[in-house]
Amino acid sequence: MSEDGLLGRLYKNGEIIVEEGTRSRTMYVIQSGKVNVVKNEGGMETILASLGEGDIFGEMSLFDASPRSATVKAIGETRVLVIEHEGLLKKIKMDPTLAFRIIKQMSQRIRDLNSRLSAAQRTINQANNILQQLNKNKDISIEDLDTNLHSE
Amino acid sequence: MVAAKGLILKDGARVAIIGGGPAGSFFSIFASRLAQDLGKSLDVTIYERKTFDKQGAAGCNMCAGVISESLVQSLALEGINLPSSVVQSGIDSYYFHTLNGSIQIKSSRLQQRGIATIFRGGGPLGSHKNAIQSFDEFLLQKSVEDGVTVKHIMVDDINLEGDKPMLYSGGKILQDCDLLVGAFGIKANTAKNFEKLGIGYKIPSTIKATQSEIELGSDWITKRFGHSIHIFLLRIPGVKFVSVIPKGNFITISLLAKEPNINYIKDFLGHPVMKKMLPPGFKAPEKFCHCFPRINISAAKKPFANRLVFIGDASSARLYKDGIGSAYITSKAAVHTALLQGVGEEDFKKHYLPVCKTLNRDNIFGQFLFFLNDLISCVSPLSKSHFKMIQWEQNCLQKDSHYSDILWDMFTGSRFYKDVFLRTLNPWPIIHHWVQLLHLP
Numbered sequence: 001m002s003e004d005g006l007l008g009r010l011y012k013n014g015e016i017i018v019e020e021g022t023r024s025r026t027m028y029v030i031q032s033g034k035v036n037v038v039k040n041e042g043g044m045e046t047i048l049a050s051l052g053e054g055d056i057f058g059e060m061s062l063f064d065a066s067p068r069s070a071t072v073k074a075i076g077e078t079r080v081l082v083i084e085h086e087g088l089l090k091k092i093k094m095d096p097t098l099a100f101r102i103i104k105q106m107s108q109r110i111r112d113l114n115s116r117l118s119a120a121q122r123t124i125n126q127a128n129n130i131l132q133q134l135n136k137n138k139d140i141s142i143e144d145l146d147t148n149l150h151s152e
Numbered sequence: 153m154v155a156a157k158g159l160i161l162k163d164g165a166r167v168a169i170i171g172g173g174p175a176g177s178f179f180s181i182f183a184s185r186l187a188q189d190l191g192k193s194l195d196v197t198i199y200e201r202k203t204f205d206k207q208g209a210a211g212c213n214m215c216a217g218v219i220s221e222s223l224v225q226s227l228a229l230e231g232i233n234l235p236s237s238v239v240q241s242g243i244d245s246y247y248f249h250t251l252n253g254s255i256q257i258k259s260s261r262l263q264q265r266g267i268a269t270i271f272r273g274g275g276p277l278g279s280h281k282n283a284i285q286s287f288d289e290f291l292l293q294k295s296v297e298d299g300v301t302v303k304h305i306m307v308d309d310i311n312l313e314g315d316k317p318m319l320y321s322g323g324k325i326l327q328d329c330d331l332l333v334g335a336f337g338i339k340a341n342t343a344k345n346f347e348k349l350g351i352g353y354k355i356p357s358t359i360k361a362t363q364s365e366i367e368l369g370s371d372w373i374t375k376r377f378g379h380s381i382h383i384f385l386l387r388i389p390g391v392k393f394v395s396v397i398p399k400g401n402f403i404t405i406s407l408l409a410k411e412p413n414i415n416y417i418k419d420f421l422g423h424p425v426m427k428k429m430l431p432p433g434f435k436a437p438e439k440f441c442h443c444f445p446r447i448n449i450s451a452a453k454k455p456f457a458n459r460l461v462f463i464g465d466a467s468s469a470r471l472y473k474d475g476i477g478s479a480y481i482t483s484k485a486a487v488h489t490a491l492l493q494g495v496g497e498e499d500f501k502k503h504y505l506p507v508c509k510t511l512n513r514d515n516i517f518g519q520f521l522f523f524l525n526d527l528i529s530c531v532s533p534l535s536k537s538h539f540k541m542i543q544w545e546q547n548c549l550q551k552d553s554h555y556s557d558i559l560w561d562m563f564t565g566s567r568f569y570k571d572v573f574l575r576t577l578n579p580w581p582i583i584h585h586w587v588q589l590l591h592l593p
Contacts, residue, residue, distance in 0.1 A: 004370065004379075004400065005236035007224060009264040029228040032236075054233055081233075082262050083225050087566075091226060095484055097186065098229055 007031050008081035011074035018058055018072040025085035027058045033078030039070045059102050159458060159496040163192045165330040168319055170307050172200025173213050175464025175479035176335035177291035182487040184298040201306040204289040205274045212273030213288055214445035215475055216397060216406040219268040220565045223477040232294060234268050237285040240399035243267035246563055247382040249425050252539040257546060257556045265379055267564060269399050276365035276402055276441035310345045317459055331495045334462035338446045351460060354453035360412035364442035365402045373398045376429050383563060385529045386425055394420055412444040451512045456500030461486045468508040471518035474565030478511060518569035521562055
């Protein structure tokens with residue numbers, strides 16, 4: 001691959017492209033390489049998504065001015081094209097269909113989140129059932145033990 | 153021809169596009185995708201005589217080959233990411249070479265390689281075979297991926313039969329069209345086929361630029377030219393400006409002069425400022441790939457009729473800059489009109505013409521800005537003071553680099569000329585910079 005013909009900004013492995021909690025209104029399109037979208041809670045890092053060539057990220061900040069909701073890190077050498085907020089809004093005003101792909105990707109992510117949420121809910125329900133069963137078994141075992149002790 | 157109402161593209165409608173350059177490909181891609189979103193299917197065919205994988209003029213659509221920052225971003229958002237086999241160099245800055253010295257300008261907004269240089273064909277004569285992927289061919293392949301048919305046939309006659317355009321080649325009928333799209337650039341012979349229909353269409357006026365490809369080797373180009381486009385404002389008699397665009401092993405020299413002439417290129421290569429950029433002992437080769445591409449200096453007259461629309465250079469283009477960006481803008485506007493409003497003359501007049509008019513009006517501001525630039529370049533004290541001011545802005549790494557951004561947007565074509573013009577009227581940054589300048593040692 002010719003280095004001369006690559007577009008965008010270059011990030012090294014592990015380098016932070018977007019940092020959770022910071023304010024910025026730029027959006028990104030991955031030109032080459034991969035990124036992980038991660039959330040930090042109580043020192044625990046959870047990977048929310050892994051994105052590759054052609055994927056977009058940072059699009060939520062276009063629609064609200066809230067701080068970044070997650071951190072995005074480069075996995076290996078990654079090039080991303082930075083999309084300027086003001087220029088993009090002007091373009092969307094002229095051509096609203098330009099927002100279609102952003103909306104489609106956001107919609108796909110909501111679907112992915114819904115299925116992950118429903119899978120997580122199923123896991124919680126199963127865990128609850130197991131706990132209840134364990135509790136029942138524990139009560140039965142104690143009753144059995146009690147009965148055995150009294151009979152002796 | 154009487155303007156008709158209620159002409160719409162139904163499911164299965166036949167759309168023919170004459171010209172397989174960027175305008176034609178953009179139209180075909182966006183029309184197919186929007187039709188799919190609307191739950192329709194279109195039968196789209198591009199007629200393009202050339203194949204763009206050949207070296208030299210035979211496979212080339214002849215232009216400077218620069219994709220603006222704005223268009224690179226728009227295409228990425230459309231899901232059309234330019235691969236490194238197509239992009240010859242990712243550009244992050246412009247160099248301005250004047251008689252007062254040279255200065256590099258970077259955009260204050262985005263620090264990235266945001267502009268792409270490309271070859272429209274298979275590369276200059278003498279380049280390594282298969283090493284270069286043509287931008288036009290890349291877009292045509294994208295069209296095919298979206299279900300478009302590409303036919304390498306020359307359409308040599310067009311007639312209006314009933315209410316539909318009919319295409320011919322060598323006396324044989326090719327097809328009838330529910331919509332015919334003219335995306336043939338500024339090819340006068342093809343335009344004649346449309347002008348004779350009596351629909352009021354007239355091809356835009358053009359001037360000829362002079363362009364050449366010089367092989368210097370990628371190592372030397374990276375070392376001496378970097379990832380920058382170089383603009384030379386050297387007051388060469390008869391020459392408006394020269395731009396040097398790095399593309400892999402080659403540099404493209406694009407020159408706007410009073411008349412097209414290859415001797416201007418030879419003279420430019422011998423100019424002391426350019427000589428410093430060339431390898432020691434460089435001698436211009438006897439023969440090198442060159443052409444005289446036409447560029448629009450006005451807009452087409454009435455670029456639409458019932459079931460007919462003209463896009464790209466065949467309609468309206470931005471003055472001197474971003475021709476491929478104009479193809480993108482006009483093709484999208486034509487697609488939206490055709491699929492969301494209708495393909496009648498009134499539909500195009502109401503929904504497509506305003507977009508063309510916006511481009512045409514913007515060129516008036518462009519003419520003024522280039523006149524201002526010529527004036528500054530020609531008047532020595534003005535040229536010196538502006539050079540110093542931009543030098544100061546770039547050295548101070550100012551967040552608000554007013555003049556640099558104006559020059560950047562004007563020469564890169566990243567923003568509309570009107571937007572750039574309005575910024576030149578803002579008095580406060582001007583006063584601020586002049587005060588700062590007076591305090592310079």
